Amino acid sequence: MERIPILKMGPFLLVTIQVDLYDRLALTLENDLINMVSKTEAKGVLIDISAVSIVDSFMGRILGNIASMSKIMDAATVVVGMQPAVAITLVELGLTLAGVHTALDVEQGMELLRNKIGQLDTDEEGLYDSFI
Amino acid sequence: MIVLSKEKLSIQKEQDVVLFRNRIKELATKIGMSLVNQTKLITAASELVRNMLRYGGGGITQLEIVSKNSIPGVRLVFADEGPGIKDVTLAMKDGYSTGKSLGLGLPGAKRLVNEFDIKSEPGKGTTVTIIRWKNGL
Numbered sequence: 001m002e003r004i005p006i007l008k009m010g011p012f013l014l015v016t017i018q019v020d021l022y023d024r025l026a027l028t029l030e031n032d033l034i035n036m037v038s039k040t041e042a043k044g045v046l047i048d049i050s051a052v053s054i055v056d057s058f059m060g061r062i063l064g065n066i067a068s069m070s071k072i073m074d075a076a077t078v079v080v081g082m083q084p085a086v087a088i089t090l091v092e093l094g095l096t097l098a099g100v101h102t103a104l105d106v107e108q109g110m111e112l113l114r115n116k117i118g119q120l121d122t123d124e125e126g127l128y129d130s131f132i
Numbered sequence: 133m134i135v136l137s138k139e140k141l142s143i144q145k146e147q148d149v150v151l152f153r154n155r156i157k158e159l160a161t162k163i164g165m166s167l168v169n170q171t172k173l174i175t176a177a178s179e180l181v182r183n184m185l186r187y188g189g190g191g192i193t194q195l196e197i198v199s200k201n202s203i204p205g206v207r208l209v210f211a212d213e214g215p216g217i218k219d220v221t222l223a224m225k226d227g228y229s230t231g232k233s234l235g236l237g238l239p240g241a242k243r244l245v246n247e248f249d250i251k252s253e254p255g256k257g258t259t260v261t262i263i264r265w266k267n268g269l
Contacts, residue, residue, distance in 0.1 A: 085171035
């Protein structure tokens, strides 16, 4: 079965989605990620969707689920690299991804996660926007 | 309205959806549709094809390049022979779902395209037709 790889980087888990998602693949990712958070005691999850050209209501819901589940497991989730066309479409579709933190790229996402777990000063917090 | 090209694709399993989305992208690119409009069209199609698989048990999609007043567009038809929708007006409301979803599929898809038509008869199936024009707002 096809799977999306999850990499461990220090206290964080890193997922780069390089293929266009279909429902089962997204569900498998949700499952794998939550198991990994529990197994590795990760403090943060970073999901890079810069190569994803379509996010519909189902995949949007999966992203929201991952964020909520991780939060319950004491890990923060950041979704990075959303293509502008995808963002425009998501909002028009009616999906606001409330509760999901976002950043423009992996670097900013990592910094956001580091801030979240308090390894850095919180001075730079203003740089990051949540997806409203 | 003139039909410039027409093809059919059967959707029976989730993996067919990926192929279907790619084919729409090819057609939309061919008529020079902008990336944002392409994304909206494909996202709407993704919602509708999921409904077709989940509630209609799969079905047949028709992909066409059409032209009206020399403006090209992509028309997609989703036809299933599933149980149909009892109350179409209710199904078109935001947040209504008989499944466990967010209930954004149908109303969301409608917002993402220029023309949207749904016909459903309980016991006979559902047919949804959408059009996104090349320069449509």
